[in-house]
Amino acid sequence: MTLIEWTPEFSLGVAELDNEHRDMIQIVNRLYQQVQSGRYQTTVIDALEELHTSAASHFAHEEEMMRAHNYAAYEEHYAxxxxxxxxVTAMVHQCQDGVDDDAVMAKWLYEWFCHHFKTHDAPLHQLICV
Ligand SMILES: [Fe+2]
Ligand SMILES: [Fe+2]
Known part of the structure; x- marks a missing residue:
């Protein structure tokens, strides 16, 4: 089962950033499937660490673009x-401690990607794609 479907609303018109968002959605969906299929703790932790690496690289890329455009909302977006x-780091620690609640994890994963995308990424791309 897929938690986040890629839809055209996620397409921001910058190919590299769109690909990075697709990669992050794939990791989120894989994590969701792993959690649903029996909670193999180390597998979930590995995927969370992969999400952290992928996100850190993507965020650095967006931050570089924001600086290049003198983006007014840089500080909020960076924060x-x-x-x-x-x-993500806190969720790794929770999993290491054996806290498992599939519903909480699913809600967190969905919000983790979608809330930031809607509130920060979409406005950014409206600016840089004009
Ligand atoms: Fe992004
Ligand atoms: Fe962002």
């Missing part, structure tokens, strides 16, 4: 990236 990375 939200740091928050997202910290949340």
């Amino acid at each position: 939200d990236h740091r928050r997202l990375l910290a949340e």
Whole structure:
């Protein structure tokens, strides 16, 4: 089962960033499937660490673009990236401690990607794609 379907609304018109978002959605969906299919703790932790690596690289890329465009909302966007990375690290620790709640994990994964995308990425791309 897929948690987040790629839809045209996720397409922002910058091929590299769109591909990075697709990669992150794939990792999120894989994580969701792993959680649903029996909670193989180390597998989930590995996937969370992969998500952290992929997100850190993507965020650095977006931040570079924001600086290049002198983007007014840079500080808020940058701070939200740091928050997202910290949340992934906190989720790794929760999994290491054996806390498992599939519904909480699914809700968190969905919000983790979609909330930031809608509130920060979409406005950014409206600016840089004009
Ligand atoms: Fe993004
Ligand atoms: Fe972002």
